[in-house]
Amino acid sequence: MFRFIVRRLLQVIPTLFGLSLLLFIWLHRLPGGPETAILGERGTPELRARIRHDMGLDEPIWVQYGKFMKRVLSGDLGTSISTKRPVTTEFLERFPGTIELTVVALIFAIGLGIPLGYLAARRRGSWIDSVTVGVGLLGICTPVFFLGYIYKQVFAVNLGWFPTTGRQDVTIDATRVTGFFVLDGILTREWDASIDAFMHLVLPALTLASIPLAVVMRITRASVLEVMQEDFVRTAESKGLTRKVIRGRHIMRNAMLPVATTIGLLTGSLLSGAVLTETVFAFSGVGSFIVEAIDRRDYPVLMGFIMLFALVYVLINLIVDVSYTFIDPRVRVR
Amino acid sequence: GCAESDRADDSSSSSSDKTLVFGVAGDAKALDPALTSDGESFRVTRQIYETLVRPEEGGAKIVPGLADKFEPDSSGLKWTFTLKKGVKFQDGEAFNAAAVCYNFDRWYKSTGLMQNPDVTYYWQTIMGGYEKNESADLGQSLFKSCKAEGDDKAIIETTKVTSKFPSALALPSFSIASPKALQQYNANQVTGSADDIKYPPYAMEHPVGTGPFKFVKWDTANKTVTLERNDTYWGDKAKLKTLIFKTISDLNARKQALRNNEIQGYDLVAPADVAALKSEGFNVLTRPAFNVLYMAINQSGPAKAALSNVKVRQAIAHAINRDAIVKAKYPEGSTVATQFQPPGLDGYNDGVTKYEYSTDKAKALLAEAGVSNLTLKFWYPTEVTRPYMPDPKGIQELITADLQKAGITVQLTPAKWSPDYLNGVQANADHDIHLLGWTGDYGDAYNFLGTFFDHQTPEWGFTNQALFDAFAAADKEADAQKRFGMYKDLNKQIMDYLPGVPVAHGPPSLVVAKNVSGIKPSPLTDERFVNAEVK
Amino acid sequence: MTASLSKDSTGEPTEAPLVEVKDLKVHFPITRGVIFDKVIGFVKAVDGVDLSIPRGKTYGLVGESGCGKSTLGRAILQLTPSTGGTVTFDGTPITSLGPGKLREMRRRMQMIFQDPLSSLDPRQNVESILVEGLAAHGIGANRDERRKRVAETLDAVGLPRWALSRYPHEFSGGQRQRIGIARALVLGPDLIVADEPVSALDVSIQAQVINLLEDLQDQLNLTYLVIAHDLAVVRHIADVVGVMYLGALVEEASSDDLYVQPLHPYTRALMSAVPVPDPDVEDQRERILLAGDLPSPANPPRGCRFHTRCPWAQPTKCVDERPVLRVITGTSDTHRVACHWAEDIQSGVLQPHDVRAELVKPASDGEISIPEVLDPTAFDPHF
Amino acid sequence: MALLEVSDLSVVFARKGERPVTAVDGVSFSVDAGEVVGLVGESGCGKSVTSLAIMRLLPPRGVRIGGKAEFDGMNLLELPQSAMRDIRGRDVAMIFQDPLSSLNPVVPIGIQVIEVLERHRGMKGEAARREAASLLDRVGIPDPNRRLKEYPHQLSGGMRQRALIAMAVACAPRLLIADEPTTALDVTIQAQILELLKELVRDSGTALLMITHDLGVVAGLCETINVLYAGRVVETAPRRVLFGEHRHPYTVGLLKSIPRLDSPRGERLIPITGSMRDVLPWPEGCAFTPRCFNVVDACVGEPPELRHTGAHAYRCVNPVAEKEVAAK
Amino acid sequence: MTLVGRKKERIERLGELAGAPEERGRSLWQEALRRVRRSPAALIGAGILLLFVLIALIGPFFVPYSPTDPIGINSGEVASGRGIIPGPSAEHWLGYDHQGRDEFSRMVVGARQTLWVGVVATIFGLAIGSLIGGVAGASFALGGKWGKRLDGFLMRVVDIFLALPSLLLAVTVAAILGPSLLTVMIAVGTISVPIFARLLRGSMLAQANSDYVLASTALGVKRNKIATSHLMPNSLAPVFVQGTLTLATAIIEAAALSFLGLGNPDSAAPEWGVMLADAQPYLDIRIGLALYPAFGIIVTALGFTLLGEAMREALDPKLRK
Numbered sequence A: 001m002f003r004f005i006v007r008r009l010l011q012v013i014p015t016l017f018g019l020s021l022l023l024f025i026w027l028h029r030l031p032g033g034p035e036t037a038i039l040g041e042r043g044t045p046e047l048r049a050r051i052r053h054d055m056g057l058d059e060p061i062w063v064q065y066g067k068f069m070k071r072v073l074s075g076d077l078g079t080s081i082s083t084k085r086p087v088t089t090e091f092l093e094r095f096p097g098t099i100e101l102t103v104v105a106l107i108f109a110i111g112l113g114i115p116l117g118y119l120a121a122r123r124r125g126s127w128i129d130s131v132t133v134g135v136g137l138l139g140i141c142t143p144v145f146f147l148g149y150i151y152k153q154v155f156a157v158n159l160g161w162f163p164t165t166g167r168q169d170v171t172i173d174a175t176r177v178t179g180f181f182v183l184d185g186i187l188t189r190e191w192d193a194s195i196d197a198f199m200h201l202v203l204p205a206l207t208l209a210s211i212p213l214a215v216v217m218r219i220t221r222a223s224v225l226e227v228m229q230e231d232f233v234r235t236a237e238s239k240g241l242t243r244k245v246i247r248g249r250h251i252m253r254n255a256m257l258p259v260a261t262t263i264g265l266l267t268g269s270l271l272s273g274a275v276l277t278e279t280v281f282a283f284s285g286v287g288s289f290i291v292e293a294i295d296r297r298d299y300p301v302l303m304g305f306i307m308l309f310a311l312v313y314v315l316i317n318l319i320v321d322v323s324y325t326f327i328d329p330r331v332r333v334r
Numbered sequence B: 001g002c003a004e005s006d007r008a009d010d011s012s013s014s015s016s017d018k019t020l021v022f023g024v025a026g027d028a029k030a031l032d033p034a035l036t037s038d039g040e041s042f043r044v045t046r047q048i049y050e051t052l053v054r055p056e057e058g059g060a061k062i063v064p065g066l067a068d069k070f071e072p073d074s075s076g077l078k079w080t081f082t083l084k085k086g087v088k089f090q091d092g093e094a095f096n097a098a099a100v101c102y103n104f105d106r107w108y109k110s111t112g113l114m115q116n117p118d119v120t121y122y123w124q125t126i127m128g129g130y131e132k133n134e135s136a137d138l139g140q141s142l143f144k145s146c147k148a149e150g151d152d153k154a155i156i157e158t159t160k161v162t163s164k165f166p167s168a169l170a171l172p173s174f175s176i177a178s179p180k181a182l183q184q185y186n187a188n189q190v191t192g193s194a195d196d197i198k199y200p201p202y203a204m205e206h207p208v209g210t211g212p213f214k215f216v217k218w219d220t221a222n223k224t225v226t227l228e229r230n231d232t233y234w235g236d237k238a239k240l241k242t243l244i245f246k247t248i249s250d251l252n253a254r255k256q257a258l259r260n261n262e263i264q265g266y267d268l269v270a271p272a273d274v275a276a277l278k279s280e281g282f283n284v285l286t287r288p289a290f291n292v293l294y295m296a297i298n299q300s301g302p303a304k305a306a307l308s309n310v311k312v313r314q315a316i317a318h319a320i321n322r323d324a325i326v327k328a329k330y331p332e333g334s335t336v337a338t339q340f341q342p343p344g345l346d347g348y349n350d351g352v353t354k355y356e357y358s359t360d361k362a363k364a365l366l367a368e369a370g371v372s373n374l375t376l377k378f379w380y381p382t383e384v385t386r387p388y389m390p391d392p393k394g395i396q397e398l399i400t401a402d403l404q405k406a407g408i409t410v411q412l413t414p415a416k417w418s419p420d421y422l423n424g425v426q427a428n429a430d431h432d433i434h435l436l437g438w439t440g441d442y443g444d445a446y447n448f449l450g451t452f453f454d455h456q457t458p459e460w461g462f463t464n465q466a467l468f469d470a471f472a473a474a475d476k477e478a479d480a481q482k483r484f485g486m487y488k489d490l491n492k493q494i495m496d497y498l499p500g501v502p503v504a505h506g507p508p509s510l511v512v513a514k515n516v517s518g519i520k521p522s523p524l525t526d527e528r529f530v531n532a533e534v535k
Numbered sequence C: 001m002t003a004s005l006s007k008d009s010t011g012e013p014t015e016a017p018l019v020e021v022k023d024l025k026v027h028f029p030i031t032r033g034v035i036f037d038k039v040i041g042f043v044k045a046v047d048g049v050d051l052s053i054p055r056g057k058t059y060g061l062v063g064e065s066g067c068g069k070s071t072l073g074r075a076i077l078q079l080t081p082s083t084g085g086t087v088t089f090d091g092t093p094i095t096s097l098g099p100g101k102l103r104e105m106r107r108r109m110q111m112i113f114q115d116p117l118s119s120l121d122p123r124q125n126v127e128s129i130l131v132e133g134l135a136a137h138g139i140g141a142n143r144d145e146r147r148k149r150v151a152e153t154l155d156a157v158g159l160p161r162w163a164l165s166r167y168p169h170e171f172s173g174g175q176r177q178r179i180g181i182a183r184a185l186v187l188g189p190d191l192i193v194a195d196e197p198v199s200a201l202d203v204s205i206q207a208q209v210i211n212l213l214e215d216l217q218d219q220l221n222l223t224y225l226v227i228a229h230d231l232a233v234v235r236h237i238a239d240v241v242g243v244m245y246l247g248a249l250v251e252e253a254s255s256d257d258l259y260v261q262p263l264h265p266y267t268r269a270l271m272s273a274v275p276v277p278d279p280d281v282e283d284q285r286e287r288i289l290l291a292g293d294l295p296s297p298a299n300p301p302r303g304c305r306f307h308t309r310c311p312w313a314q315p316t317k318c319v320d321e322r323p324v325l326r327v328i329t330g331t332s333d334t335h336r337v338a339c340h341w342a343e344d345i346q347s348g349v350l351q352p353h354d355v356r357a358e359l360v361k362p363a364s365d366g367e368i369s370i371p372e373v374l375d376p377t378a379f380d381p382h383f
Numbered sequence D: 001m002a003l004l005e006v007s008d009l010s011v012v013f014a015r016k017g018e019r020p021v022t023a024v025d026g027v028s029f030s031v032d033a034g035e036v037v038g039l040v041g042e043s044g045c046g047k048s049v050t051s052l053a054i055m056r057l058l059p060p061r062g063v064r065i066g067g068k069a070e071f072d073g074m075n076l077l078e079l080p081q082s083a084m085r086d087i088r089g090r091d092v093a094m095i096f097q098d099p100l101s102s103l104n105p106v107v108p109i110g111i112q113v114i115e116v117l118e119r120h121r122g123m124k125g126e127a128a129r130r131e132a133a134s135l136l137d138r139v140g141i142p143d144p145n146r147r148l149k150e151y152p153h154q155l156s157g158g159m160r161q162r163a164l165i166a167m168a169v170a171c172a173p174r175l176l177i178a179d180e181p182t183t184a185l186d187v188t189i190q191a192q193i194l195e196l197l198k199e200l201v202r203d204s205g206t207a208l209l210m211i212t213h214d215l216g217v218v219a220g221l222c223e224t225i226n227v228l229y230a231g232r233v234v235e236t237a238p239r240r241v242l243f244g245e246h247r248h249p250y251t252v253g254l255l256k257s258i259p260r261l262d263s264p265r266g267e268r269l270i271p272i273t274g275s276m277r278d279v280l281p282w283p284e285g286c287a288f289t290p291r292c293f294n295v296v297d298a299c300v301g302e303p304p305e306l307r308h309t310g311a312h313a314y315r316c317v318n319p320v321a322e323k324e325v326a327a328k
Numbered sequence E: 001m002t003l004v005g006r007k008k009e010r011i012e013r014l015g016e017l018a019g020a021p022e023e024r025g026r027s028l029w030q031e032a033l034r035r036v037r038r039s040p041a042a043l044i045g046a047g048i049l050l051l052f053v054l055i056a057l058i059g060p061f062f063v064p065y066s067p068t069d070p071i072g073i074n075s076g077e078v079a080s081g082r083g084i085i086p087g088p089s090a091e092h093w094l095g096y097d098h099q100g101r102d103e104f105s106r107m108v109v110g111a112r113q114t115l116w117v118g119v120v121a122t123i124f125g126l127a128i129g130s131l132i133g134g135v136a137g138a139s140f141a142l143g144g145k146w147g148k149r150l151d152g153f154l155m156r157v158v159d160i161f162l163a164l165p166s167l168l169l170a171v172t173v174a175a176i177l178g179p180s181l182l183t184v185m186i187a188v189g190t191i192s193v194p195i196f197a198r199l200l201r202g203s204m205l206a207q208a209n210s211d212y213v214l215a216s217t218a219l220g221v222k223r224n225k226i227a228t229s230h231l232m233p234n235s236l237a238p239v240f241v242q243g244t245l246t247l248a249t250a251i252i253e254a255a256a257l258s259f260l261g262l263g264n265p266d267s268a269a270p271e272w273g274v275m276l277a278d279a280q281p282y283l284d285i286r287i288g289l290a291l292y293p294a295f296g297i298i299v300t301a302l303g304f305t306l307l308g309e310a311m312r313e314a315l316d317p318k319l320r321k
């Protein structure tokens, strides 16, 4: 197991290296550079040229890459061109929000998707089945901006249940410990801050969860259908076990295996899905920051964030793989 | 959503406890106005700092600010600023001529990264250089020296006469900061390298000025900047206790947040929403249109042969139904632009040549010019709205339809506003026509006309030495009235030469809740919250 | 049968065996490592097998599941590369042949598989299945010639002509196995390795296939290596039977000799375990029940591999010395056995004793690797 | 009254939009207490469906079940689900063919045994664990305490089947249904398992319904044997009668088409022609007709009745003469 | 008549009863198609798609107005900048869009480009993905040590793409190629490349150990031939099913790109995704502008999904009997 983890981590290195090279060349080949973004409508060719020169953007790409790598290897991800704050600071500040959002979205997706998927499988062909398919499709096909708009209009503006923007009420003077607002509130016993932060998470998380929810639902449905056909379920029935035991221990425990891998995969897509959700809900996370960084050609931020994204993605999948060996004793990691 | 409203209701009858949350489209970049040039940073620092001169509230005309009086000597090079008395910085330091000069010297003596155009943009564009220039591209500084004469007189000498001085001193970048705070928080220590600029703590956490609000905190994790009433303010104290700027970049999100009473106002209202918001009882505050949208015609682009012929440019101008565009895509109060500067700004010329909508005329002019099968590469920005351009794509589609009616083939190139689009139309020549505009920085026509036409640029692609010389002359004219006359001539000259087609002046709006009053919309987006009240 | 398919049908089988296997070994490496894989052990699926198959005869191979029968069969055809030893086919040492030469050689040695369905490409119709081999070896100058040959083969295995345009899933199990046999036959091979040709088939159909194999052998003078775990089937079909245990032969004898006089304890146990559909026989027979299961070939017992389950195992020799195949006195010289105590067991000097079953960790069946799930919607329309 | 009395059991799979399939068609047989009864036939003849119908384990939808299956006087087919759950595993237990797929791969063997004890014997905690260990010991699994914690894939095939048997006999059921319990196993292991089953039946007096396609397996085990073809019983007899004096051509086929270890080498096998696909629907005559070597006109038209001669019954209009059997 | 003769005759008759052999055999695909045809879900899906294709093909010839002509603006009825966009009326069944164009005509004409973008993007992703996945799978399965290395390399590359946020992937592709309709298709297709690649490879590896591959090797068939005529065809089913499902999302991804300014430069040309994106500022004024295209997309996606799922079930080897 340990070897497996080490091995997988070591395997990440060339991937990250390749990714960084690819990204670097790619980003620097994009038309327009940070100088245009910095100057906006007010840029004159002379000013642009000066900034480019000052920033070393007119040097050969490998020289730039060499400098970049040198800095990265010394542990410095650089400073954001647009906010003038270290990329790591930005990351530490914004990532917790995205994680909170992603986690809550995952909880929604799993918490709703699995029971619904199970129900759909159990009542295969019934109206429940059709409804879940429909709802899933709706979630997949409706653009985030539209879904977010509707949620906000209904649950916030009309019903007044939830706030629509931000991570926390601006008037709450909460103490920041970890950057995870919900957690911070709990740690400092500022319960109202914690609850308020959670309320701020509900709508964006619902929006973000729409696709994973559909996926989890579908995978669960398919997987439950498959497991229900398995011989061991018949064996369990033949032992006269109660429905509950059969459902929990025999059907769901097995049906969860493919769902688990999917969740790993989904986390990656959730991270990139967060991009638009965060914008729509003015939620301060890495997602919206990346969008801005693309606009601003903020190379250090883009490089740093995407590499970290990739790393997180890889780590999550590693965790899923490792946890697999706990969920499914048959799995031998190699 | 109700949390805020509860809180607002809870607060006692005294209006001085009230909080106003104002939605803005982007984060501030830094809170040292000398180091920033963007509107969102300025919006915040305008509440914290003040400048020697400032635009009148709700207008663009220059009126006294921290200086009660400002006068040039006969040469026009030496200006005496008589300062307000009894003003204190928010840290308790006294505001006086020494402080003013300290600030000017700080800017003037910038070294290293402080000379980076990204850092001290406005100093550089207005003043042109520093005490010791570190780049060959920089010129001689307009600013020569600042001397304190007693506590209340600051004498500022310039190296030449220019239209910019002193009106440009109204720019927030020339805000006067507390020298003590500047020193204490190492305001000048911009570190790192050009591609890795790090700002000092002053710019991020410790801004201290003389304004009606003082800085409390900048919560980057929740995207808010919180300000508080400055109780030692020299003028009428702010009515709000707390003023919070909350970043909500998405347009619909701002609107919904307002409806949900999470914010009590926001800027950049989409014109399309104005009517709806008004009918819902919100106060829509419309600014005077201090901007212009134009369709530039590039004379060194792919179709340069045709476009360098003024007849062809005229044909294009005639082909476009600007009336329809303004009616369909602009809010109430918008006007069709006849020239490249907004009306109401000195220099506006009612007598410029106008190019009315006439497809036939356009066709005739094209025929006259001997141009057939004209194909134009039309750039338009996507995913952006600007105060002068509420729906670029929609406007483009209307223009395209018009041009096609006149027999012109249009080859469309969409691009993301930043940096692709700006880069494409401002730094490269691969465009024939494109949409762009300008919102004035300060109240002088040169800020419009000169910015566009006082030298050759890839955006317009023409060289017209006579025109350039005329601009240089106007800029040097010390007598304002004379200068305005020259601007009028310039406007006429430009519209005859027709480097592009001015399209519209659209008044941008901001909106506040029904119970909010005391905010006066400003053409320069210089809205002051000092008198804002929440009922 | 037509001449094109039959070979040498008149000639007597020549003396030299068609296949000679010498000390054949197939070891599958078990690898582990952090960055680079290191071999930390071997699954000794086949571990030193000698055998020879005379022309026109059938060699039967029996043994428990996992003892290496299939691996041996494949190694003989060099479908699985061998780790050591040699296989000589009709005088050619195929273990040292280059890939091109080996490919050409395949025309003469063919294989029939256990599961008829999974060994047929579900997307190929029968014609395409049969023509594929012909095309690969450039047999038949044109389409018509190939068709003719294919048609003849169909006749030979008793499939109707209309089968040509059909797909495997449209046939019954027995017919599918006939297709598999036809595929092997159509090239006109000398040797056919049949890996459990009937064990996946229905009871009633097994007989059809066994009869067919026998008929074809008679007509075409084929040489068979028949692999099966069912001793009754092997004894029925084979001239010579080899009993395999954990990667090695433990006994080899002519079919009748083996039945009449099984010498190895394992053979005896195997034989006593085969049920006979006759109540009288069943009621009377004495059973030698083996304890436990086949040990793992990755970690075979030292000495005699059978000693952990052998009711006659002795504290000496069995544990530390690996017995070799040998002829023992008093039996036919084609009857070879790998047991230290064969004589004593035969004579009754040694009597069976109880054996405690040992824990056996099964080879990796049932283990799975981390599955890869990819869902279409796992990427997001960001919008 | 027999312990299990199956009469006129029929199972029809009728899915929407598909032709209904009659898998079991009027099957009757009985199992007395302590008796070992065999159900024999080739693949697809309805053996498993019969046993699943008795256990009420067929899918609830798309299946029509008719007839009766009386266990101890109760008609299992009409029992409410909850009552059936009580009976399953306690009074009637079942063993399946593939021991690997019949065990839950992600639950340790121990828990899978213990859950039966918890459900039906109300045992808990340490007591249940100890009982489970002793059950494993009883079915011949060495080192049972360790095995309790292991997962199915860590056991060999034979051990897995033993574990399944342990679960089945955990409550000392009165009837054990074994659906091809040895088909997936090697002969040496098959012999072990059969021996184990015999022992269990002998020691506990449990009745056993043994389902297999291998006549060899039933020869030494079952007292009564039912031969099934295309969903109907075609021949029933005590084992010595069945092996000695069978009358149905299908039974002949089953016996003659398999090589016997003790038959002389080279003896030609007599295959049953065709395959299970060539089945005539019963209402149109004898289903075996298309594959039968002994066809007469009367085979087609009317379905043949089950003819009884004492304990021996067969369903054939042209049975094989007893002497003919001997000759074959 | 002899007993044997009678028997033969009977068996022939019985053969008829049991279903006599037909003229031609049915391939698995045909068999699957037959099953698909029987599934009501598939029929509904196919019905929807047929309707959709029909609209796309002939709709443009029957629309009442030009989909690009800003009639409403020219007549002064529409002033979206002032919040005036008239809704459905007798002349304009779905009202005007924000540019004063007839929304109904745009919906009808928009079907074509919507379908076109989705189909081409999916085919692009499928083709490139299958190429990479096919090469990787085949070299792993048949290529020995070096094959495994090539496979490892290709999969690492695919991993990189999978780890990249797909938005960035699409945006960069589009930015490099410059905005055009083709760019959208390629960019959207690129997003699904890694997915198709992994899918095909996984599917091929699953086939690689099957007996029929071994059988072909035993026949002496060359490795390339085995890969192309056995491994690939047998692994494609899940890839195709995936394709139908990807079609639905491709339409939406394409709209997202247009939204970012990387789409069809001719922004006036109607396309559902673009229409949906364009409606964003006017949700308050006329939510219909978003609802109509959203409905179109969802129904189309439903069609593809139903058909895809039915195909998946039909091709499932477990149900193949």
Ligand SMILES: Nc1ncnc2c1ncn2[C@@H]1O[C@H](COP(=O)(O)OP(=O)(O)OP(=O)(O)O)[C@@H](O)[C@H]1O
Residues within 6 Å of the ligand: C028, C043, C044, C045, C063, C064, C065, C066, C067, C068, C069, C070, C071, C072, C229, C297, C363, C364
């Ligand atoms: N490619 C391989 N890699 C590693 N181990 C293998 C491989 N192929 C077979 N083995 C192992 O070699 C041993 C012998 O396998 P083989 O398939 O030859 O047995 P068998 O006698 O044919 O069994 P069965 O009757 O089940 O077919 C088994 O333990 C198996 O797990």
Ligand SMILES: Nc1ncnc2c1ncn2[C@@H]1O[C@H](COP(=O)(O)OP(=O)(O)OP(=O)(O)O)[C@@H](O)[C@H]1O
Residues within 6 Å of the ligand: D013, D021, D022, D023, D041, D042, D043, D044, D045, D046, D047, D048, D049, D050, D213
């Ligand atoms: N769920 C089902 N739906 C439709 N038909 C079924 C179903 N289960 C079984 N059948 C059909 O019922 C018939 C009898 O099947 P059954 O499983 O009882 O055969 P069996 O005698 O147990 O065969 P085997 O030896 O292969 O286990 C077969 O024709 C089968 O196709």
Ligand SMILES: [Mg+2]
Residues within 6 Å of the ligand: C069, C070, C071, C195
């Ligand atoms: Mg094998």
Ligand SMILES: [Mg+2]
Residues within 6 Å of the ligand: D047, D048, D049, D179, D180
């Ligand atoms: Mg069965």
